Amino acid sequence: xxxxxxxxxxxxxxxxxxxxxxxxxxxxxxxxxxxxxxxxxxxxxxxxxxxxxxxxxxxxxxxxxxxxxxxxxxxxxxxxxxxxxxxxxxxxxxxxxxxxxxxxxxxxxx
Amino acid sequence: xxxxxxxxxxxxxxxxxxxxxxxxxxxxxxxxxxxxxxxxxxxxxxxxxxxxxxxxxxxxxxxxxxxxxxxxxxxxxxxxxxxxxxxxxxxxxxxxxxxxxxxxxxxxxxxx
Numbered sequence: 001x002x003x004x005x006x007x008x009x010x011x012x013x014x015x016x017x018x019x020x021x022x023x024x025x026x027x028x029x030x031x032x033x034x035x036x037x038x039x040x041x042x043x044x045x046x047x048x049x050x051x052x053x054x055x056x057x058x059x060x061x062x063x064x065x066x067x068x069x070x071x072x073x074x075x076x077x078x079x080x081x082x083x084x085x086x087x088x089x090x091x092x093x094x095x096x097x098x099x100x101x102x103x104x105x106x107x108x109x110x
Numbered sequence: 111x112x113x114x115x116x117x118x119x120x121x122x123x124x125x126x127x128x129x130x131x132x133x134x135x136x137x138x139x140x141x142x143x144x145x146x147x148x149x150x151x152x153x154x155x156x157x158x159x160x161x162x163x164x165x166x167x168x169x170x171x172x173x174x175x176x177x178x179x180x181x182x183x184x185x186x187x188x189x190x191x192x193x194x195x196x197x198x199x200x201x202x203x204x205x206x207x208x209x210x211x212x213x214x215x216x217x218x219x220x221x222x
């Protein structure tokens with residue numbers, strides 16, 4: 001069965017420290033992976049997708065098919081990065097529906 | 111203001127009653143989704159629709175029903191058969207070109 005796991009419910013780091021939010025998945029086909037973020041009092045929104053191979057707000061994520069992981073990283077955390085982060089997997093023949101992980105709350109301390 | 115709207119923001123229901131949650135989008139997206147969000151469980155897919163007059167069950171469809179009569183609208187009915195309906199419900203639509211989902215603000219349903 002398709003599944004996305006995020007082992008940390010809460011991750012606290014100090015401002016300027018590196019941050020890594022872990023995501024592992026199980027999927028029998030070719031996965032398309034995403035990171036979604038929800039800032040306080042805002043809607044859930046896309047942060048980045050592995051296909052784009054881009055850096056958004058200083059965050060990057062690399063798909064590691066051997067380890068079935070898609071960890072989110074940022075070298076220097078900022079207080080405005082504090083939010084709820086969800087890893088998601090697109091499934092189906094046309095990537096038409098999604099399964100989300102349980103989420104990790106990132107708290108960046110001053 | 112474009113995007114996805116959900117109404118109402120808060121909804122209270124007595125046990126044994128059906129209730130319908132509204133979701134409207136003006137993004138011209140074909141695909142729409144309903145999720146349920148519970149603490150510690152992330153988002154779980156209830157139903158989704160790829161096109162008007164067609165929809166599929168997600169991972170937790172029991173006790174829910176949907177319709178897709180118009181491209182812009184995808185209402186969700188929480189029936190009395192849903193055993194634990196108190197939750198936060200999110201609606202989304204998908205941009206097919208980028209496979210990106212756009213989310214509404216959510217409806218918090220409380221069963222009294």
